[in-house]
Amino acid sequence: MLRISTIGYTIKQGFKNIWTNKMFSLASIATMGACIFLFGLIFSVFVNFQYIVRTAEEGVAITVFFTDDADQARIDEIGNEIRGRSEVTQCNFVSAEDAWNSFKEDYFEGDASVAEGFQNDNPLANSANYEVFVDKVESQGELVSYIESLEGVRKVNQSEAATKTLSTVNRLIAYVSVVIIGILLIVAVFLISNTVSMGIAIRKEEIGIMKLIGATDFFVRSPFLIEGVIIGLIGSAIPLGALYFMYNKVIQYVLEKFHMLNSLIQFLPVKQVFESLLPIGLVLGMGIGLVGSVITIHKHLRV
Amino acid sequence: MITLENVSKSYAKGQPAVNDVTLHVDKGEFVFIVGDSGSGKSTMIKLLLKELDPTSGTITVNGQVLNKMRHRKIAKYRRGVGVVFQDFRLLKDRNVYENVAFAQRVIERPNRVIKKRVPEVLTLVGLAEKYKSKPNQLSGGEQQRVALARALVNRPAILLADEPTGNLDPKNSFEIMRLLEEINERGTTVLVVTHNREIVNSFRKRVISMKKGVIVSDEQEGGYVEN
Ligand SMILES: Nc1ncnc2c1ncn2[C@@H]1O[C@H](COP(=O)(O)OP(=O)(O)O)[C@@H](O)[C@H]1O
Ligand SMILES: [Mg+2]
Numbered sequence: 001m002l003r004i005s006t007i008g009y010t011i012k013q014g015f016k017n018i019w020t021n022k023m024f025s026l027a028s029i030a031t032m033g034a035c036i037f038l039f040g041l042i043f044s045v046f047v048n049f050q051y052i053v054r055t056a057e058e059g060v061a062i063t064v065f066f067t068d069d070a071d072q073a074r075i076d077e078i079g080n081e082i083r084g085r086s087e088v089t090q091c092n093f094v095s096a097e098d099a100w101n102s103f104k105e106d107y108f109e110g111d112a113s114v115a116e117g118f119q120n121d122n123p124l125a126n127s128a129n130y131e132v133f134v135d136k137v138e139s140q141g142e143l144v145s146y147i148e149s150l151e152g153v154r155k156v157n158q159s160e161a162a163t164k165t166l167s168t169v170n171r172l173i174a175y176v177s178v179v180i181i182g183i184l185l186i187v188a189v190f191l192i193s194n195t196v197s198m199g200i201a202i203r204k205e206e207i208g209i210m211k212l213i214g215a216t217d218f219f220v221r222s223p224f225l226i227e228g229v230i231i232g233l234i235g236s237a238i239p240l241g242a243l244y245f246m247y248n249k250v251i252q253y254v255l256e257k258f259h260m261l262n263s264l265i266q267f268l269p270v271k272q273v274f275e276s277l278l279p280i281g282l283v284l285g286m287g288i289g290l291v292g293s294v295i296t297i298h299k300h301l302r303v
Numbered sequence: 304m305i306t307l308e309n310v311s312k313s314y315a316k317g318q319p320a321v322n323d324v325t326l327h328v329d330k331g332e333f334v335f336i337v338g339d340s341g342s343g344k345s346t347m348i349k350l351l352l353k354e355l356d357p358t359s360g361t362i363t364v365n366g367q368v369l370n371k372m373r374h375r376k377i378a379k380y381r382r383g384v385g386v387v388f389q390d391f392r393l394l395k396d397r398n399v400y401e402n403v404a405f406a407q408r409v410i411e412r413p414n415r416v417i418k419k420r421v422p423e424v425l426t427l428v429g430l431a432e433k434y435k436s437k438p439n440q441l442s443g444g445e446q447q448r449v450a451l452a453r454a455l456v457n458r459p460a461i462l463l464a465d466e467p468t469g470n471l472d473p474k475n476s477f478e479i480m481r482l483l484e485e486i487n488e489r490g491t492t493v494l495v496v497t498h499n500r501e502i503v504n505s506f507r508k509r510v511i512s513m514k515k516g517v518i519v520s521d522e523q524e525g526g527y528v529e530n
Pocket of ligand 1: 314315320338339340341342343344345346347
């Protein structure tokens with residue numbers, strides 16, 4: 001329905017708006033850039049942190065010990081009940097002998113004679129257990145209380161402190177980022193709205209003539225919509241590009257500065273982060289631009 | 304072509320700017336509207352452009368009742384009505400060609416039509432050579448020709464002119480009026496609001512005179528009516 005010539009003309013007018021209104025456009029693009037830059041930064045930190053937490057989670061296990069009167073049949077039942085929970089990814093039975101053997105390996109490594117002393121008297125006779133792995137740190141607490149309530153369970157051990165901190169920090173980062181990004185979004189929308197209304201003021205006469213000549217509302221408005229979208233696109237493309245090039249440098253720096261992290265932490269490759277960050281950032285930028293101009297057009301371009 | 308039935312228009316306060324006007328203009332007519340400043344002539348033009356809605360009464364143009372017209376139909380309606388003003392209202396940052404082409408872009412004509420139509424209509428108003436000039440490089444008469452070209456390029460059935468010669472010297476005024484007459488002879492219905500006594504008296508067209516929002520006389524081949 002829209003003609004190519006009209007689309008071409010409209011886009012040209014959109015760029016012209018930005019150009020005649022350089023200072024304001026620049027301010028909008030800069031704020032937009034800061035907004036998307038911070039978003040990208042927080043996004044990168046967040047996905048990496050999630051990745052680290054997830055890697056850590058894979059090693060986090062709950063250990064379930066049994067009361068003396070629980071026989072093997074009861075122990076099997078407990079195992080089935082644990083496996084029946086949806087958050088449980090793995091549940092392995094470790095017999096007292098297994099526990100002892102693994103203990104011996106860990107502590108009396110190469111000094112078999114010391115261990116020999118215990119030969120017929122397993123000091124860990126009471127330590128048959130289930131090793132339970134969960135899919136998310138968050139679901140661990142609830143699972144532990146559930147298992148503790150089961151008959152025949154004496155004790156449940158969990159690597160509580162570490163996992164709690166990880167998930168708390170995780171949530172904290174999420175909250176703080178939402179707040180910061182929210183504030184920046186509002187500022188960006190406000191600035192774009194200001195820019196567009198300046199543009200409308202400058203072109204007031206032209207708009208009046210357009211309407212008298214028979215321009216549709218859509219035709220009158222679209223250059224300003226385009227203006228917002230272009231500002232949004234430029235304002236997001238620049239910081240995303242900058243982040244792309246900074247990403248590896250920052251990771252390299254962090255790993256050099258904190259050698260000990262090297263073995264503990266793995267960062268996501270830049271390609272993987274940008275697979276989602278790039279489209280999200282661009283759409284977000286365009287969206288902010290569009291929202292800013294739509295608000296303004298509805299306020300100042302009532303036709 | 305144009306019918307007003309008992310049309311009144313009041314602004315916020317004071318007496319109505321247009322007061323119970325009933326009027327009919329046929330297709331192909333040339334009509335002068337004269338009257339003192341403040342007699343409601345511009346208000347009439349605005350009513351015909353549907354820039355304003357009447358307080359009461361019915362306006363019918365080209366078979367369309369303006370009172371009932373939906374907002375989204377207004378743009379289409381205006382494409383059939385050309386308009387020029389005393390102050391030309393050209394876009395100062397664009398040259399003659401772009402000012403005229405603007406009217407075609409606005410109604411979403413393709414570029415190939417624009418490239419053909421704009422030079423044609425610039426030739427009609429005698430400005431073919433100056434198509435690259437900016438408005439501030441032109442005389443008042445030339446600027447009004449550009450405005451006229453812009454009003455005509457979309458081939459409207461009706462042309463409204465609100466004091467088109469108000470800012471022009473007598474020679475240019477006559478030339479613009481000649482152009483309006485020529486446009487009328489090609490079939491366009493023309494309504495001209497003017498103060499210019501000499502022109503009205505020499506053209507011998509239909510003259511409607513207004514006073515305080517009321518039509519006080521309406522004569523075929525009339526002259527300027529002194530109030
Ligand atoms: N926007 C407006 N608001 C209030 N009063 C107006 C407005 N426009 C015109 N008027 C009044 O309406 C009357 C007619 O004005 P107008 O139609 O412009 O007359 P003319 O064009 O014949 O000089 C005048 O008294 C004028 O003061
Ligand atoms: Mg007037």
